[in-house]
Amino acid sequence: MNADDLIVQESAYEGLTAWGEKLPHALLLHGPKGIGKLQLAEHFARFLLCEGRGAALQPCGRCEGCRWVRAGSHPDLRLVEPEAMARQTPAEDAEPDAEGAGRSKKKPSIEIRIEQVRQLDDFIHMGSHRAGRRVAIVHPAEDMNAPTANALLKNLEEPPPGAVFILVSHRPARLLPTVRSRCVQLPLAAPNADAAARWLDSRGVKDAARWLAFAGGAPMRAAELATDARGERIGRWRESLDQGAPGGIEAGSDREELELLVDVLQKYAFDRALESFGLMSKYRSTAAKGQPVSPQAWLAYARALGRERLLARHPLNPKLFAETLLRDFPGTLHS
Ligand SMILES: [Zn+2]
Incomplete structure (x- = not known):
């Protein structure tokens, strides 16, 4: 098995492979963000499109089907995502679309566009290029307007044989009920800690258990945080908090950074409250012993941050917003 085959939702994957020929034509994988739903969908698509696995439960990784999937160019696989999050650049993106050349200057859409879904019509009905299945992954499915x-519903209602739709959703309640009801639903939870830690190790994430705790058990989120610039930033912030010196924290002014700051402060306060009660911290966000502060003060601060969370998305004055959050930090060391 190569490293790409290590998936965090192992048991759900086994469940999917067990459908065999009775596989429903539309699946809805849903659950919290960052727990490996898309990875599961993509791995299962590889399984369905593998031409050399025989009776094995893993894609062989060597056949032409597997190689094309890996290269992101399998003709019988489509990943439909909002432009803003697209990692692959499918060939059709290069084609001029109906709305003319002006589109290229627009900001990438944060929604799945109706043209993307309409292009699935041809894809689904054209017949397989490789005499197997055709798989369309829609992610995240709630990013479609009505x-x-x-x-999409038209295709879900009358799919041609061999077509498989895999819808991935963090918020299934936001889907049209008619879309939900056409799919066999597969609710997913965070994977068990061992599977998550193994996967994080395989990605070279250091301090995996700690990041996993901080990400609330969601390994994809943990890997993201630990390996990009945010990881280092969070580390520095925690150090300042441990030292009782929140004034040393410089949060930038963009929305994402503010949201991250609120998240870090809230988890930190919650962990400190637990520690003051003599309990294990939940998010493992503290390192050194901080200032003596009552658990009530920590909890009050965490609650206040819960309210600020929404404001962090649209602060009137980002700099002032961050300063106010940090000013109220209960563990400040006053000299
Ligand atoms: Zn294969």
Whole structure:
């Protein structure tokens, strides 16, 4: 088995492979963000499109089907995502679309566009290029507005043989009920800590258990945080908090950074409250012993941050917003 085959949702994957020929034509994988739903969908697509696995439960990784999937160019696989999050650049993106050349200057859409779903019509009905299945992954499915979802619905209602839709959703309640009801739903929870830690290790994430705790058990989120610039930033912030010196924290002014700051402060306060009660911290966000502060003060601060969370998305004055959050930090060391 190569490293790409290590997936965090192992048991759910086994469940999917067990469908065999009875596989429903539309699946809805849903659950919290960052727990490996998309990875599961993509790995299962590889399984379905593998031409050399025989009776094995893993894609062989060597056949032409597997190689094309890995290269992101399998003709019988489509990943439909909002432009803003697309990692692959499928060939059709290069084609001029109906709305003309002006589109290229627009900001990438944060929604799945109706054109993307309409392009699935041809894809699904054209017949397989490799005499196997055709797989369309829609992620995240809640990023479709009603007309787009209705366009998809047509395909979900009358799929040609061999077509498989895999919808991935963090918020299934936001899907049209008619879309939900056409799919066999597969609710997913965070994977067990061992599977998550193994996967994080395989990605070279240091301090995996700690990041996993901070990410609330969601390994994809943990890997993201630990390996990009945010990881280092969070580390520095925690150090300042441990030293009772929140004034040393410089949060930038963009929305994401503010949201991250609120998240870090809230988890930190919650962990300190637990520690003051003599309990294990939940998010493992503290290192050194901080200032003596009552658990009530920590909890009050964590609650206040819960309210600020929404404001962090649209602060009137980002700099002032961050300063106010940090000013109220209960563990400040006053000299
Ligand atoms: Zn293969």
